[in-house]
Amino acid sequence: MNSLQLLSFLLLSCIITPGNTHGGKKKEALGSQSQHTRTKKDHQNLETKFRLYTDTTEEGCQIFFNQLETLDKCSFNASLPLVMIVHGWSVDGMLEGWIWKMAAALKSQHKQINVIIADWLTSAHQHYPIAVQNTRHIGQEIADFLEWLEESIQFSRSNAHLIGYSLGAHVSGFAGSYISGTNKIGRITGLDPAGPLFEGMSPTDRLSPDDANFVDAIHTFTKQHMGLSVGIKQPVAHFDFYPNGGTFQPGCHIMHVYNHIAQYGITGITQTVKCAHERSVHLFIDSLLHNDKQSTAYWCNDINTFNKGMCLSCRKNRCNTLGYNIREERLPKSRQLFLKTRAHMPFKVYHYQFKIHFINEIQGKQIDPTFTISLTGTKEDVKNLPITLVEGINGNKTYSFLITLDTDIGELIMIKFKWEGTAVWENIWDTVQTIIPWTKGTRRPGLIVKTIRVKAGETQQKMTFCSQSIDNVHLHPAQEKTFVRCEDRFPRQNRK
Incomplete structure (x- = not known):
């Protein structure tokens, strides 16, 4: 199985599901904003499980919505920033290993933060179009959770940073758009936001710069097949990063399947398929683990111009740092930045x-x-x-x-x-x-x-x-x- 077969599978899933054609029907598959108008927390339990990462337990300490005692039990510190990791579509119904690697990297480099994994596997472990429909509901639950923290223990939403991978990037965007009031979530990072059923949609139907005070995105697998790409190609943030052009990544070609099998066993075949998509995750982890090797990206019109070396200017904020340590700056228009990377960590060149x-x-x-x-x-x-x-x-x-x-x-x-x-x-x-x-x-x-x-x-x-x-x-x-x-x-x- 290769990346093209994966894209074909996604396309087939879209075709066999009613209401996934063009125009208005496509928007019905996502569900409209009005269909998800928030009700004022008329439920005590959320489908999403919020697991506070700790070094002592593999699954984290679960915080239950509207149960203050669980905040104390899990030692949530309202005076510290919160980073919430939001996973994407799940094929096997299990949390992927990169989630814990990212959580550990966040805590090892920034001990004075709360790290929560938003586990929405029940809704993510579905046929892809169904999981897409569920992204709005999960985004609403995350918004409810953040509002509860704000109302009960005065945790400021501006201190929240959502990191969403694939479908999780759009979940994070919906959380930012659903949260009530004029104040926004502090930051949202989209790691190769999902493309199918989101590419070409309006800002209200996907992750967009309006969803937080600052939004950044890393696009790593936008290579199209039959009109679809695993990751979204269009800009969705204040700063959109396109490593190696964003279409594909070094070291992820099908020819490397043997290297992946040697490292991961038979699951190495799956690793080859998702290598470029998940590279966004590892680029972000890399930014946490290698403070002395931060990758710089440069504003450019396209990868061909960049490959001529004509965009290496940092004047007037034309360059920025990829990953956790990005310089946060709101811009009136999305800015596309390009860079080259190596095939493995540390990725900086x-x-x-x-x-x-x-x-x-x-x-x-x-x-x-x-x-x-x-x-x-x-x-x-x-x-x-x-x-x-x-x-x-x-x-x-x-x-x-x-x-x-x-x-x-x-x-x-x-x-x-x-x-x-x-x-x-x-x-x-x-x-x-x-x-x-x-x-x-x-x-x-x-x-x-x-x-x-x-x-x-x-x-x-x-x-x-x-x-x-x-x-x-x-x-x-x-x-x-x-x-x-x-x-x-x-x-x-x-x-x-």
Whole structure:
């Protein structure tokens, strides 16, 4: 079973369930806002189980709605912030292991908080469209619970942070929209909010920036199949993060199924299917466990522009930290941020924009060379990074591309740039020279590389590198040139 089969299964579930076609019928599947108008707590028991995480019990200490003695029994501290973890759709009716890992990570890094797991398995362990319908009801129960805490022990809803995964992200959004009064929940984090039956819906029918004082979301599996994706693609927060473009994640390809089986046993097949979807969870846990390796993301229009390294600016709040330690800022419009990550924890990489000015001496002849680049930093060196230009080299032009490093090399002080040519390339150049005679002496035509400009995303430092050999700036196949820090001799146009 692969990710495409999972999406097909979700699509089949949507098709065989009445009232899941387009337009108004699709909204009926979710249930309308008016259908879920809240009644004033006319029930003593909620379907959702609220488990306060403790180090001493695996299942947590259950707090019962309207039973104050359970707050004392579980040692809930009203003066401390509350983080509530809300799981998603359940296939096997069991709480997944990541829930306890996240709870433990929250408590280990921030001991002065209450961590509650909102267990809504009874409603989540249903056919997907039924579980979708149940999200509103569970959101209302969470709103009721928070209001009860506020009324009974003066716990402020602004100190509540809901972290919802998949369907749980929309549950959290409904909780934020149903809570009464003008004050909002403090923060909602959506971890790859579910896509089927939510993509394209109005803000009142899904997680949206209006549901809390601050809303952030991490999108990790928006690859579409038959018009559906497991995770929602559209922005749903004040800051929407799209690691690696958000469509898929490194290390999650079906080819890695054997690695997952080795780690998880036969359940590794399931792990492969949900790997990209659940990556959002582990990116968030990573932000808790590695304070010294916080991942930075950058505002950009799309992943293609980002892959050219053209969006590494932090001016005017154009970048932010992914995960728990995000800088909270309400914006009038959702802001989409992109970043690259590694395939495993810690996920942080270091982003660099490289701008290389080429002059192709063979006019009218496009070439498509492959380069490698080696970097020397004050802390570490990195060798033979492959560089493939998106387009061939023509005439006189500057090319921009993104390079990411797994390690912090410190301040960049030297670059070695190599044209990975072979004897075949040498023959091609000799042929070109024969057909188009070179008139400037006996030197063979090649590429002129004048400058390499570098911008480090994480430090925002800008650097210019010039050829170490001032008299020879020509590059030929199989040659390597060394570039060192220099004054920028080539004025740049003012950028807005």
